Every structure is written in structure tokens, then in C-alpha cells.
Amino acid sequence: MAEHLLEVRNLSVEFHTAMGVVKAVRSISYHLGRGETLAILGESGSGKSVSSSAIMNLIDMPPGRISSGEILLNGADLLKMPAHERRKINGSRIAMIFQDPLSHLNPVYTVGWQIREALTTHGADAAKAQSEALRLIARVGVPHPERALDKYPHEFSGGQRQRVMIAMALALRPDLLIADEPTTALDVTVQAEVLALLKELQEETGMAVMIITHDLGVVAEIADRVVVMEKGELVETGTVREVYHNPQHPYTKRLIAAAPGKGEMHAPQGFGEPVLRVRDVRKHYGAFEALKGVSFDLMPGETMAVVGESGSGKSTLARILLRLDEADSGSALWKGRDLFTLSPGELYKLRRDLQMVFQDPTQSLNPRMTVFQLISEAWIIHPDILPKAKWRERVAELLVQVGLGPEHMGRYPHQFSGGQRQRIAIARALALEPQLIICDEAVSALDVSVQAQVIALLDRLRREMGIAFIFIAHDLPVVRDFANHVMVMQQGNVVEMGTVSEIFDTPREDYTRALLAAGLDPDPDIQAANRAARLRQVS
Known part of the structure; x- marks a missing residue:
């Protein structure tokens, strides 16, 4: 019997594209025991x-090609097996x-x-x-x-x-x-x-x-x-x-x-009048009550994080605030004007101030448009923002801001990873220089270092330009690093609300404490202690 269940030796994988050969994997070796x-x-x-x-034989060949290496399962090289034997495995x-x-x-x-x-x-x-x-x-x-x-x-x-x-x-x-x-x-x-x-x-x-x-x-x-x-x-x-x-x-x-959750917490800003006052917002889908009287204030340049499990009403609230869905009752006053009663013409003019970054960029980015077209489309709709001669320069700047490069503007969404597509969606939202951005799980699919880079970018925009954020997330360490206030939702209700330090340091509700206890710490020693504490509570 082989020493290891799986052994990968000097594996190299490349893809032949119109732009040349991309070497995706370069002579890597590792093993895995039973x-x-x-x-x-x-x-x-x-x-x-x-x-x-490559282990599962799921690479399309062409354009992919395994140029070198072995993949040994119990000592047998999968790459040398005929297709019918590989399918059995x-x-x-x-x-x-x-x-x-x-x-x-x-x-x-x-x-x-x-x-x-x-x-x-x-x-x-x-x-x-x-x-x-x-x-x-x-x-x-x-x-x-x-x-x-x-x-x-x-x-x-x-x-x-x-x-x-x-x-x-x-x-x-x-x-x-x-x-x-x-x-x-x-x-x-x-x-x-x-x-x-x-x-x-x-x-x-x-x-x-x-x-x-x-x-x-x-x-x-x-x-x-x-x-x-x-x-x-x-x-x-x-x-x-x-x-x-x-x-x-x-x-x-x-x-x-770059791991989140270790920095200093942001204090509330508390200057001036709220830019957004939400009062008693309710929404039904048939017999299901998705929102049960949600109320909060958002100050200029502040971030209100909204946390909770699936079905808590977070995304429903975001869609209603942007009038992608209609509220059954309640009000949302943006600088004194009720978003829910604006006419289509009034709402059109206000769209540039209120932008959203959706959870799934695959669904929110048009697959037939290049990155340049996706980002510059905002200036076609609102032509007074930027003259056409400066579009390419500004698209390049936005791409660099979110961790991509000018060379990416000619590509299509399917040519990017999920995390890269989300960066494109964020760049598109920034193109209109909005005053409020609603981020619906906008960084959940990003790599940890890119996540830190994007959060730092959003934080800088908040400080320098006074942009306010409603930040919907399930990643509590990111919330801890970015938010000023936190609203905890469960089954359409607001169960707790407070400053980020109040929620993370002295949570009042059992549900909030359960959410915090379920979070994962990157330090294996701390995480082992947290896991042991959970097991003691269960027993």
C-alpha cells in the first residue's frame, strides 16, 4: 500500500488562450494521508x-493541458489511466x-x-x-x-x-x-x-x-x-x-x-442630521412577513452593518431601500425626501446618489459587455459626470483602486474568477461617485488580502468623500473592522442595534452572542479554545 492516499508530484497545468499561454499551476507537489x-x-x-x-479530471482539454506531473491515488497514477477507469474512480x-x-x-x-x-x-x-x-x-x-x-x-x-x-x-x-x-x-x-x-x-x-x-x-x-x-x-x-x-x-x-477582526474598532461619527431615516418598514410576500417594522438612522460618512442569517430580511431591506422591491408600509427619508413616494422621474435623478453592490456578480454583470463597457455604462446614463474623452483613463483608475489593472478592461466577466468579478461590480458602483452605497455581501467572495484592500478603499472613500454605507455581511470580523454601527436581524425583526464596540464587546441578546460565538478566528490556538468552549456548552 502506498505511503500516502494521494500524492501530487510536479504537477503543471497551462491554458492556451487568445492572449497566449497561461501557466495556472507550476510544478507543485504535496501529499495527503488517510x-x-x-x-x-x-x-x-x-x-x-x-x-x-486536475485530480478530478475536470479540466477542459483543450484549452487546458497538463504539461507535467503525476497524481497518485494509492500509488496509481490517475493521469495514465484510461478514461473509463478514471470515471469509475x-x-x-x-x-x-x-x-x-x-x-x-x-x-x-x-x-x-x-x-x-x-x-x-x-x-x-x-x-x-x-x-x-x-x-x-x-x-x-x-x-x-x-x-x-x-x-x-x-x-x-x-x-x-x-x-x-x-x-x-x-x-x-x-x-x-x-x-x-x-x-x-x-x-x-x-x-x-x-x-x-x-x-x-x-x-x-x-x-x-x-x-x-x-x-x-x-x-x-x-x-x-x-x-x-x-x-x-x-x-x-x-x-x-x-x-x-x-x-x-x-x-x-x-x-x-490581512486577516480581518484584529484592528481598532471605528467610533460613531455622529455629526449633523441623518442622511437616511428609516421608520417602521414592513414587507410581506404572500403569508410570509419578510420585514416586521425595521427602523434606523444613518449618519453622513457612517457605515451601518446589517448582520443575521439567511432569511433574516437583510437583502429584502436593501432592495426596498433602492426601490427594486416596494415596501408595504413605512418610510425611508433620504435627506428629507421619502424614497418610497418618489415618482419614476425623481427616482431616476436620485439613482446616481444611491448605488448597490450585489452579492452575486455573475448575475449582476452583463456577460456580453466588456469590463470597460460595464463601468462606463454609468456615464452613458448620466452623461454630465465625465466627458467621453476621459472614460478610459477613469476606468483604468477604478480598476487599479479595486485591485485589478487597466489590461483587464477589454475582457468579459466569464474570464474572471468570482472574487475578481465582485471587484468589477464595486468599481462600477464607484463610477457614479455616489453618496450611499449598499453592499449586499460585497466582499464575502473576495480573498483575504483583496478583501482588506477593498475595505481600506471603502473606508478611505467614507472618510474623504463622506460616502455612507449600508454593509450587509455574514463575515463578522470584516464588520468589526469596517462598521460604526451594527444592526442584528432575525426573521424580519431587529433584535439588537448599537455601536460596533457595544455589539462585539457587550452583546445583550442571546442570538447576537450565538452569532459571535460561531465566528472563526484565524489563529489556530484561539480557534481551538473557542471550539472547546462550544463543546463544553453542548455537554
């Missing part, structure tokens, strides 16, 4: 997802769960059918597949498992869809589970539940886990060892404690230094 959890840590473009796709020996389960679950089939398909494809009969699908959906904690099997993917929350993906991945009891950013878009409490579930299932089955992430907190919570990648190269490896407390490579040191 029952071990290895984290592949790096930013967008580091090659971490490409290397895992995928699912049965190696399984994968993805960052966005909605994109990887078939929308026209029930989740029960999709789990059963994974089993019947590998030889299980219909009765066995049905009983095993029911056992799996119950084991991963999806409520009402019998009914859940007959539901479609869109009928589940994000966290439940991720649990369904885990059930599918574990259907054939693989030796290795690859998890590619499995918790990036999840609420903090759901993230903790999914990571705990992965750990429990690993202990039950003895499988090895490879988790691909840009989140140091996830690494501290679940991993035994970590591999750090930058620009396709492996720059550092070691145990989680070794790499965090004694990093050797400058890139690793920058990643750790």
Missing part, C-alpha cells in the same frame, strides 16, 4: 482550484463538493433523484438507492428528509443545498473528499454547522479531506496541514500552527497580516 485534512490556501488565480480539478474513490451548489445541482430534477443517480450509476438497484438516499439526506441534517427528497434545489436555503451536495458526494463512501470553498457564501452559523458536519463525517468514515479556501478561519477550524499557493506555485507548507505562528514566505505573512 483520515487527514489538508487545506489548500491561496487567493483567486493562485491555481488551487485548477490543481484540484470519480464518485466512488474521490468526490467533490463545490462553492456554489445551486450551479452544480440540476434544477429540473429533485434532489432525491440526483442522489439516487449517483448510486445507480455505480451499480446500486433502485430500492437500495432510495433507502441510501434517505439515510444520507437525514445524516447531513436536512429537515424532514422524506419530503426533502422530493424537493428541487431552488426550494432549499444555501446551507441546505450545501448539505445536499455533501450527501451526494458521500453516497459512495469515497476515500477522498475535495471541498472547493464549501462555506464561502454561507452565514456564520451555517458555516460552523457545515464544517462541524464535515469533521463528524470524516471521523465516522475515515476519509481524507482536501479543503480549498481563502479563509484563514476555515483553515484554523478544520485543517491538520496547510499548503499555501501563489500565482500557480506552492510557496509554503506545514502544520496549521507552524504556518500561522511562524510563516516563512512573504506571501504567507501578507495573508496572515
Whole structure:
């Protein structure tokens, strides 16, 4: 038997594009033992997802090409196996769960059918597949498992869809589970539940886990060892404690230094009259009451963070404030004018002052427009902002501000990673020089160093230009670093509101304390202590 379950040796992957050859992975080597959890840590473009796709044979070839290396599973080189043997291994020996389960679950089939398909494809009969699908959906904690099997993917929350993906991945009891950013878009409490579930299932089955992430907190919570990648190269490896407390490579040191939640908290500004007064806003969708009387004030140049789990009403509030949905009752006074009663013409003139950065840039960016067209479109709609001769220069400036470059303005959204697409969306919002930006999970998909860069940019804009922010987020350390005030929401209600120091240092409500306790600290020693404290509370 091979010494390691998985061994990657001198793997190189390149892509042939119209702009030339892109070397995505450059001669990397690492190994993974049975029952071990290895984290592949790096930013967008580091090659971490490409290397895992090579293991699963998911790279499109062409334009991709594995130019060198070996991928050994129990000593057998996967790259030398014929296609039919490789297909037998995928699912049965190696399984994968993805960052966005909605994109990887078939929308026209029930989740029960999709789990059963994974089993019947590998030889299980219909009765066995049905009983095993029911056992799996119950084991991963999806409520009402019998009914859940007959539901479609869109009928589940994000966290439940991720649990369904885990059930599918574990259907054939693989030796290795690859998890590619499995918790990036999840609420903090759901993230903790999914990571705990992965750990429990690993202990039950003895499988090895490879988790691909840009989140140091996830690494501290679940991993035994970590591999750090930058620009396709492996720059550092070691145990989680070794790499965090004694990093050797400058890139690793920058990643750790950029981890949020360690800086000074922002004090309230409190100058002048509020620019936005929201009073008793309510919204129903049929019998469901999404907002139950939300009220708050926003001062000029301040950030109001809105936190809470999925279904708490955060995004509904954002859409209503921008009149993308209509409130049932209540008022929102922007500099004394009620946004809810403005005519379409009045609202059109006000749009340049109120901008939004949406959670999913794939949905909010037109796939047929280049980056230059996406950003400069704002000046077509509002031509008095900037003369056309200066558009290219200003687009280049905005791209540099959000961590991209002028060379990116001719590309299309699909040519970027998820984090890069979100940077483009932020640049587009800044193009109109607004006075209020509503950020709906705007930095949740960004790498830790780019996240820090974008937060620093937004903070500078707040200080220099007096821009106010409504900052919807599930990443509490980022909220701690950026916000002046925090509003905690649960099931349409505001359960607590206060300054950032009041919420983080002396929370009054049990729900707020539960949210804070579920957060992940990048320091493995602190996270281990937090985990032990949670276990003591449960016992």
C-alpha cells in the first residue's frame, strides 16, 4: 500500500488562450494521508482550484493541458489511466463538493433523484438507492428528509443545498473528499454547522479531506496541514500552527497580516442630521412577513452593518431601500425626501446618489459587455459626470483602486474568477461617485488580502468623500473592522442595534452572542479554545 492516499508530484497545468499561454499551476507537489485534512490556501488565480480539478479530471482539454506531473491515488497514477477507469474512480474513490451548489445541482430534477443517480450509476438497484438516499439526506441534517427528497434545489436555503451536495458526494463512501470553498457564501452559523458536519463525517468514515479556501478561519477550524499557493506555485507548507505562528514566505505573512477582526474598532461619527431615516418598514410576500417594522438612522460618512442569517430580511431591506422591491408600509427619508413616494422621474435623478453592490456578480454583470463597457455604462446614463474623452483613463483608475489593472478592461466577466468579478461590480458602483452605497455581501467572495484592500478603499472613500454605507455581511470580523454601527436581524425583526464596540464587546441578546460565538478566528490556538468552549456548552 502506498505511503500516502494521494500524492501530487510536479504537477503543471497551462491554458492556451487568445492572449497566449497561461501557466495556472507550476510544478507543485504535496501529499495527503488517510483520515487527514489538508487545506489548500491561496487567493483567486493562485491555481488551487485548477490543481484540484486536475485530480478530478475536470479540466477542459483543450484549452487546458497538463504539461507535467503525476497524481497518485494509492500509488496509481490517475493521469495514465484510461478514461473509463478514471470515471469509475470519480464518485466512488474521490468526490467533490463545490462553492456554489445551486450551479452544480440540476434544477429540473429533485434532489432525491440526483442522489439516487449517483448510486445507480455505480451499480446500486433502485430500492437500495432510495433507502441510501434517505439515510444520507437525514445524516447531513436536512429537515424532514422524506419530503426533502422530493424537493428541487431552488426550494432549499444555501446551507441546505450545501448539505445536499455533501450527501451526494458521500453516497459512495469515497476515500477522498475535495471541498472547493464549501462555506464561502454561507452565514456564520451555517458555516460552523457545515464544517462541524464535515469533521463528524470524516471521523465516522475515515476519509481524507482536501479543503480549498481563502479563509484563514476555515483553515484554523478544520485543517491538520496547510499548503499555501501563489500565482500557480506552492510557496509554503506545514502544520496549521507552524504556518500561522511562524510563516516563512512573504506571501504567507501578507495573508496572515490581512486577516480581518484584529484592528481598532471605528467610533460613531455622529455629526449633523441623518442622511437616511428609516421608520417602521414592513414587507410581506404572500403569508410570509419578510420585514416586521425595521427602523434606523444613518449618519453622513457612517457605515451601518446589517448582520443575521439567511432569511433574516437583510437583502429584502436593501432592495426596498433602492426601490427594486416596494415596501408595504413605512418610510425611508433620504435627506428629507421619502424614497418610497418618489415618482419614476425623481427616482431616476436620485439613482446616481444611491448605488448597490450585489452579492452575486455573475448575475449582476452583463456577460456580453466588456469590463470597460460595464463601468462606463454609468456615464452613458448620466452623461454630465465625465466627458467621453476621459472614460478610459477613469476606468483604468477604478480598476487599479479595486485591485485589478487597466489590461483587464477589454475582457468579459466569464474570464474572471468570482472574487475578481465582485471587484468589477464595486468599481462600477464607484463610477457614479455616489453618496450611499449598499453592499449586499460585497466582499464575502473576495480573498483575504483583496478583501482588506477593498475595505481600506471603502473606508478611505467614507472618510474623504463622506460616502455612507449600508454593509450587509455574514463575515463578522470584516464588520468589526469596517462598521460604526451594527444592526442584528432575525426573521424580519431587529433584535439588537448599537455601536460596533457595544455589539462585539457587550452583546445583550442571546442570538447576537450565538452569532459571535460561531465566528472563526484565524489563529489556530484561539480557534481551538473557542471550539472547546462550544463543546463544553453542548455537554
